[in-house]
Amino acid sequence: xxxxxxxxxxxxxxxxxxxxxxxxxxxxxxxxxxxxxxxxxxxxxxxxxxxxxxxxxxxxxxxxxxxxxxxxxxxxxxx
Amino acid sequence: xxxxxxxxxxxxxxxxxxxxxxxxxxxxxxxxxxxxxxxxxxxxxxxxxxxxxxxxxxxxxxxxxxxxxxxxxxxxxxxxxxxxxxxxxxxxxxxxxxxxxxxxxxxxxxxxxxxxxxxxxxxxxxxxxxxxxxxxxxxxxxxxxxxxxxxxxxxxxxxxxxxxxxxxxxxxxxxxxxxxxxxxxxxxxxxxxxxxxxxxxxxxxxxxxxxxxxxxxxxxxxxxxxxxxxxxxxxxxxxxxxx
Numbered sequence: 001x002x003x004x005x006x007x008x009x010x011x012x013x014x015x016x017x018x019x020x021x022x023x024x025x026x027x028x029x030x031x032x033x034x035x036x037x038x039x040x041x042x043x044x045x046x047x048x049x050x051x052x053x054x055x056x057x058x059x060x061x062x063x064x065x066x067x068x069x070x071x072x073x074x075x076x077x078x079x
Numbered sequence: 080x081x082x083x084x085x086x087x088x089x090x091x092x093x094x095x096x097x098x099x100x101x102x103x104x105x106x107x108x109x110x111x112x113x114x115x116x117x118x119x120x121x122x123x124x125x126x127x128x129x130x131x132x133x134x135x136x137x138x139x140x141x142x143x144x145x146x147x148x149x150x151x152x153x154x155x156x157x158x159x160x161x162x163x164x165x166x167x168x169x170x171x172x173x174x175x176x177x178x179x180x181x182x183x184x185x186x187x188x189x190x191x192x193x194x195x196x197x198x199x200x201x202x203x204x205x206x207x208x209x210x211x212x213x214x215x216x217x218x219x220x221x222x223x224x225x226x227x228x229x230x231x232x233x234x235x236x237x238x239x240x241x242x243x244x245x246x247x248x249x250x251x252x253x254x255x256x257x258x259x260x261x262x263x264x265x266x267x268x269x270x271x272x273x274x275x276x277x278x279x280x281x282x283x284x285x286x287x288x289x290x291x292x293x294x295x296x297x298x299x300x301x302x303x304x305x306x307x308x309x310x311x312x313x314x315x316x317x318x319x320x321x322x
Contacts, residue, residue, distance in 0.1 A: 048143040051104060053092065053152065054260040054321065055138050057122045059082050061266050 080274065081128045082265060083218065084193040086179060088158045090117040094144055095151030095252065100148070104142040111172050112137040116157050119173035122263065128195055131178070146150025152254035154263070156223075156247035156301075156316070157189035163225065164236035181224055182233040189245065190223040190301075192265065193284070196274050197219040212317050219274035221297055223247070227289070245287055249316045259318045267314045 091262035092104040106113045112121075118140045157163075158174070161188035166295040167175055179188050195218050202206040227242025251261070277283055278292045289306060302313030 008139050046146065048105075049146045050141065050143055051094065051256055053104075053140045053148075053154075053256060055089075055120045055122070055140070056260045056262050056319070056322075057082075057085055058264040058266065058319075059085075061080060062268070 080121075081195045082193070083128045083130075083195050084132055084191050085221075085263065085265070086123040086132075086176075087120050087156055087190040087192075087263070088117055088179070088187060089120055089154045089156055090159050090162075092116075092118070092140055092142065092154040093152075093155060094149035096147060096254075097150050098259075101153060102147070104144050105138075106140065106142040109141075112175055113140070113142075114171050115162060117162055117174070119176060119179070120263075131193075137188050147209060149256065152249075152251045152256075152318075154249050156249060157185045157225075157245065160225075160240050160244070163187055164228070181222075183236045184228050184230045184233045184316050186225050186228065186241075187213065188222045189222045189247070190221060192263075192268060193218055193220040194265070194269070194274060218283065219269070219272065219277075220286075221268065222284070222286050223301065223303075224287055225296075226287050243287075243289065243304070245298075245303050247303060247313055247316075249313060251316075251318045258321060260321045262317055262319045264315055264317065268297060268300050270300065270314075 092106065093101045094104060095101055103116075106118055108114065113120050119137060120140070121132075121135065121137045124136050125132040125134045127269040130162070162174060164183055165174065166183070167177055167180040167187075169175075173179075174187070179191060180186075181188060181223060219253040223245055225241035225244050225246075229239065230237040249261075254261075270292065272285075274284075281291040281293060282288065285291060285297045287294060287298075295305055295308050299308050299311060299316050302311060304310050
């Protein structure tokens with residue numbers, strides 16, 4: 001097979017195109033990697049969530065059968 | 080009857096997923112109320128009858144868990160054995176709270192709930208038919224903690240767990256963190272107790288000792304074993320909607 005000037009030119013052009021495309025792909029990949037590692041581009045969910053558990057008291061005394069206040073005690077008392 | 084104090088330790092707090100997986104909550108180490116797996120809940124503010132307390136209160140346990148959906152809550156009321164018997168004067172906060180400490184041997188008071196009671200004079204103070212009506216102001220302190228702890232003295236820590244740890248397990252299978260709160264119900268704690276009298280020759284109120292009959296109804300309400308009293312699930316802590 002005899003390579004003409006025309007086909008050799010096409011080969012060189014194709015080679016250059018391949019080099020350029022490789023470079024473009026490399027730069028695009030690098031940019032993507034950099035953006036993914038940046039703090040602002042963090043899209044992964046956090047590995048923990050903050051929780052709060054609240055406590056309260058109930059001081060209302062509804063039934064203490066043995067407790068008698070002074071008024072009740074005085075009413076029940078035989079004078 | 081007037082509340083005078085209400086503080087308690089919680090520990091080993093965990094959330095429960097819908098499939099029953101128990102996920103420990105890593106408590107925020109705030110240097111004041113929470114240390115390692117224990118947190119002090121302080122519901123008194125030192126005002127009024129709570130003159131033995133202090134102004135600071137702590138009503139919220141904070142921490143972190145893996146992201147997820149949680150439907151239940153579990154925790155213990157008490158201090159884990161490995162933290163329970165150290166030197167309170169050298170311990171980090173909140174374990175340096177001397178009001179919550181018994182001794183190296185017995186450890187911390189897991190619960191300190193106290194009420195003042197104005198009661199009629201007892202028979203030992205005179206016959207009711209002849210004496211004048213004199214109010215007898217007394218109190219019914221409830222201090223829950225470990226008993227039966229073996230060591231050479233009160234100032235020596237036990238090497239092995241106490242015979243009666245008295246650690247209270249609370250399980251709330253349905254608990255909405257954002258909408259509900261854990262309630263400590265004083266009425267449920269004292270419902271079976273005659274707070275106007277104290278059994279002769281026993282400590283005031285209930286100090287957790289097995290030989291104190293005043294402790295029987297209190298321990299039962301907390302779901303703790305006590306002599307021959309049947310153990311039932313604790314009644315004192317439950318979930319309620321936030322106000």
